[in-house]
Amino acid sequence: xxxxxxxxREHLLALGAYTSSLTLCRTAHAKFTSPSAxxxxxxxxxxxxxxxxxxxxxxHTFPSKAVGTEVSFHIYVPSAYTNVEARRFPVVYWLHxxxxxxxxxxxxxxRADRAILAGKxxxxxxxxxxxxxxxxxxxxxxxxxxxxxxxxxxxxxxIDTNWRTIATRDGRLLDGFSMGGYGAARLxxxxxxxxxxxxxxxxxxMQESLDSTPRASGKNAExxxxxxxxxxxxxxxxxxxxxxxxxxxxxxxxxSHLRLVIxxxxxxxxxxDRFHAQLLRLGIPHDWIILPGIGHNPMHVLRxxxxxxxxxxxxxxxxxxA
Numbered sequence: 519x520x521x522x523x524x525x526x527r528e529h530l531l532a533l534g535a536y537t538s539s540l541t542l543c544r545t546a547h548a549k550f551t552s553p554s555a556x557x558x559x560x561x562x563x564x565x566x567x568x569x570x571x572x573x574x575x576x577x578h579t580f581p582s583k584a585v586g587t588e589v590s591f592h593i594y595v596p597s598a599y600t601n602v603e604a605r606r607f608p609v610v611y612w613l614h615x616x617x618x619x620x621x622x623x624x625x626x627x628x629r630a631d632r633a634i635l636a637g638k639x640x641x642x643x644x645x646x647x648x649x650x651x652x653x654x655x656x657x658x659x660x661x662x663x664x665x666x667x668x669x670x671x672x673x674x675x676x677i678d679t680n681w682r683t684i685a686t687r688d689g690r691l692l693d694g695f696s697m698g699g700y701g702a703a704r705l706x707x708x709x710x711x712x713x714x715x716x717x718x719x720x721x722x723x724m725q726e727s728l729d730s731t732p733r734a735s736g737k738n739a740e741x742x743x744x745x746x747x748x749x750x751x752x753x754x755x756x757x758x759x760x761x762x763x764x765x766x767x768x769x770x771x772x773x774s775h776l777r778l779v780i781x782x783x784x785x786x787x788x789x790x791d792r793f794h795a796q797l798l799r800l801g802i803p804h805d806w807i808i809l810p811g812i813g814h815n816p817m818h819v820l821r822x823x824x825x826x827x828x829x830x831x832x833x834x835x836x837x838x839x840a
Contacts, residue, residue: 655701781812
């Protein structure tokens, strides 16, 4: 199936300035993004996850002042990192979908390792962010899960301090699927001075209001709205990618490297299509990639993209090296 394209420190200065259509369904549809327990109240705030083993993978924690405890992450480091001690590397920040995404970490790092060894993409690091089961990559209104603050103000500086990164916006790529696509869109568009490259795949929730979604009952959507967004639709809208696209359109339209990827059988297609239309109206260049016959499944999306996935990464890393 061939995809159809339609179309250490700079961050310290910049810091001053769903769920894929809510993968809240009772059945696990996307293998490594779907939660097993789906009510928001039942979801645990698991700041330290189990360790996942895989090629080039290591497990770490850092002390978070924002939440007052250790927070974990995984990082993939290619063999080239140890082979050339003076070299700095671009970083992909991968944002998982609902359910915690642990099952996908080894698969994604293995895919990247094979592509690097095959010369399809330059060597890079991948940080697998702990976004909780239903964290939404925002600072929760009730204060329980300040995820945006943890990622932007704590995790990024921790990575740039402890690994040899290209610690500029050019050297950072945000990618994610489903809830992670929503997170990549809103964080990437809110902080364009931190992230030049943003990949948004099967993103959700991308609608204007969080009252119903194709994969969640009104009750589950209401629970999430109350727990994460303080029960305030206006607050949900203020935190949305749509809002940040409008707010930062000048920067995004001039120098950002963006793509939207969606399967034409994905129930989030229409919401993503409307976001694509908004970016066109705002004059924000981006790749708009529709995958024929593909639904809401991350591995199916990546397989359908094939080497086109690495083409986007390679262009990003070429810009980082320039």
